[in-house]
Amino acid sequence: MLVGSTPLVPVRRPGPPLLVGERQRRWFRGSRRGALPLAQRLPRGLGTWLALAFLGASVTTGAALGGHVETLREAYGEPKHALARLAGFGIDRVTVSGLNGLSEIEVLVAAGIDPKISLAFFDADAARKRLEEMPMIREAAVRKLYPGEIVINLVEREPFALWQVKGELFLIAADGTVIDRMDDGRFAYLPLVVGEGANLRARDYVALLAEAGPFAPRIRAGSLVAGRRWNLKLDTGIDIRLPEDDTKAAVTRLVGLERDFAVSEKDLIAIDLRQPDRITMRLTEEGAAARAEQLKNKTKKRRGEA
Numbered sequence: 628m629l630v631g632s633t634p635l636v637p638v639r640r641p642g643p644p645l646l647v648g649e650r651q652r653r654w655f656r657g658s659r660r661g662a663l664p665l666a667q668r669l670p671r672g673l674g675t676w677l678a679l680a681f682l683g684a685s686v687t688t689g690a691a692l693g694g695h696v697e698t699l700r701e702a703y704g705e706p707k708h709a710l711a712r713l714a715g716f717g718i719d720r721v722t723v724s725g726l727n728g729l730s731e732i733e734v735l736v737a738a739g740i741d742p743k744i745s746l747a748f749f750d751a752d753a754a755r756k757r758l759e760e761m762p763m764i765r766e767a768a769v770r771k772l773y774p775g776e777i778v779i780n781l782v783e784r785e786p787f788a789l790w791q792v793k794g795e796l797f798l799i800a801a802d803g804t805v806i807d808r809m810d811d812g813r814f815a816y817l818p819l820v821v822g823e824g825a826n827l828r829a830r831d832y833v834a835l836l837a838e839a840g841p842f843a844p845r846i847r848a849g850s851l852v853a854g855r856r857w858n859l860k861l862d863t864g865i866d867i868r869l870p871e872d873d874t875k876a877a878v879t880r881l882v883g884l885e886r887d888f889a890v891s892e893k894d895l896i897a898i899d900l901r902q903p904d905r906i907t908m909r910l911t912e913e914g915a916a917a918r919a920e921q922l923k924n925k926t927k928k929r930r931g932e933a
Contacts, residue, residue: 705743705744705748707745707748708743708744708745708748709743709745711745711746711747711748712745714747715774715775716745716746716747716773716774716775717745717746717775718740718742718744718745718746718749718775718776718777719774719775719776720775720776720777721735721740721776721777721778721779722776722777722778722779723735723779723781724778724779724780724781725780725781725782725783726781726783727783727785728763728783728786728813728814729761729763729764729781729783733761734758734779734781737757737758737760737761738754738757738758738769738777738779739753739754739757740754740777746771746773746774746775746776746777749771749777751769751770751771751777752769754769754779755767755768755769758779758781762784762805762806762807763783763784763806763807764781764782764783764784765782765783765784766781766782767779767780767781767782768780784800784804784806785800785801786798786799786800786806786814786817787799787800787801787817787818787829787833788801788817788818788819788820788826788829788832788833789809789814789815789817789818789819789820790803790805790819790820790821790825790826790829791819791820791821791822791848792821792822792823792825792826795808796808796809797809797826798814798817799826799829801829801830802827803826803827803828803829805826818832818833818836818848818849819847819848819849820832820848820849820850820851821848821849821850821851822850822851822852823851823854824851824854825849825850825851828851831857832849832857834875835849835857835859835869835874835875835878838875838878838879838882839878839881839882840882842881842882842885844862845861845862845863845885845891846859846860846861846862846867847860847861847862848860855871856868856869856870856871856874856901857869857874859881861891862891863891863892864896865890865891865895865896865897865898866896866897866898867881867897867898867900868897868898868899868900868901869900869901870900870901870902870903873903876903877900877901880900880906881898881900884898884906890908893908894910894911894913895908895909895910895911896909896910896911897909
């Protein structure tokens with residue numbers, strides 16, 4: 628329609644305001660959040676881990692291409708352990724409690740702990756099982772304390788005596804159970820029993836040592852004879868033959884002989900205490916020769932006096 632020379636343009640009147648539902652409002656809010664910078668929407672620390680992963684992948688790829696994997700593994704350990712240490716999860720301290728006969732080095736080696744591993748990938752349960760496989764250890768507990776500590780609690784088997792049988796030497800518990808082979812001198816101070824079945828009678832032998840009192844340090848070992856009685860070996864090499872019964876009384880007689888006559892210093896091979904009413908002594912060859920010469924001189928003197 629024309630009014631004069633000016634065309635008429637239809638004018639749209641504003642209608643009622645649009646209603647925005649709850650779904651649209653949530654979408655708008657989400658859109659506003661989505662407008663945040665990327666650095667604020669990513670988890671904190673993700674960049675560090677991505678950088679480490681990239682570094683690890685680069686090093687591993689380069690090492691593989693260059694044929695240096697084994698060299699790097701020997702120098703720095705497994706790649707996962709090396710990366711974990713780089714991220715701050717190395718092992719800074721190892722605390723071991725309950726040590727008695729074992730050394731810390733033995734425990735660390737058995738548990739598989741060395742400078743090339745990390746706390747993150749250290750298997751505490753596997754370490755516990757390896758420790759409990761050691762004859763000296765009865766029970767073990769291994770814990771990881773982040774960021775860098777391992778705690779090991781041990782309960783050792785208590786060594787009671789040494790047992791020699793068929794030329795081999797073993798460390799045994801009080802009930803005769805074999806703990807381990809004796810390979811060094813750490814337990815040389817323990818009582819020594821010798822012979823088949825002597826490990827099961829070790830308590831009896833230790834009781835005899837208690838009866839010997841101050842003379843006990845002169846007794847080097849106890850040999851079980853036919854599973855029934857003991858022979859004692861003195862530090863001078865003399866054998867003391869004890870009876871099957873009433874052994875304590877026989878040991879008391881031995882202590883008296885030492886006190887009164889210093890029998891351990893005589894040229895003797897053996898002292899037989901198996902009979903309660905007499906004592907039999909066997910001389911060494913030198914002692915027997917000296918004794919024969921002494922008797923000969925006495926006989927000559929008597930004939931000269933006659």
